[in-house]
Amino acid sequence: MEINDTFSPIDIAISGLRAQDKNIKLISSNVANAQTTDSGKGEPYRRLEAVFETDGDGIGGVSLEEIAADMSSFPRVLKPGHPDADEDGYVLMPNVNLPIEMINLNIATRAYQANAAILKRYQQMMETTLELLR
């Protein structure tokens, strides 16, 4: 019973929990900045998306490979009084779509729950095995 190697279901499930935790952080950042017209880089907030990769070759946990910026175009909204408006009165808004973020949040939450379920079930399986010793 190896429980401290990287291939053990405990560590794999924990890596899944960590990855989804970061994913949820990114989603909350997107939602919080859904109206941010100034990200400090001379453009509105750009939506962020998590890209995952497998640890090891083939079998193993998951880790966050990179935080990719969504390069789709910013919607133009007419707001003549806005300080960030151009000469025509249009403001570039972040390319964040709230419904999409809510669905992604649902997916991330379910994935988190699934990993927690794996962890719990694996512990139960080990208890079943130990029952055989009695």
Place this chain on the structure above:
Amino acid sequence: MINLNPNIGGSPNSIKGVWEHGSAPSKINADVKKSDFADTVRAVEKHLAKVDDLQQSSDIFIKDLLSGKNEDVISAVSAAAKADMSFKLLVSVRNKLIEAYKQTMNMPL
């Protein structure tokens, strides 16, 4: 980390030798190093240190979490799960050993 070898006191090859057909009985006795109860208890003792390490690290994680030094709940959960599993294994083996000892001691001579 936990690697409790059920074949204490004998390599898998020598165990295999016992069940091989056609080998002379005297040869079998020469191959297999006998293990006694004390060996097994000593193996559990060694294993105890590993279980203790896991318990200690789990303890540190939880203390750091409660004192605010560390905010990684997931690490604490992972350490607790590992400590829990290894401890359960230890308790099960210990119970089995005690039971075996009692049975041996109650044997009518």
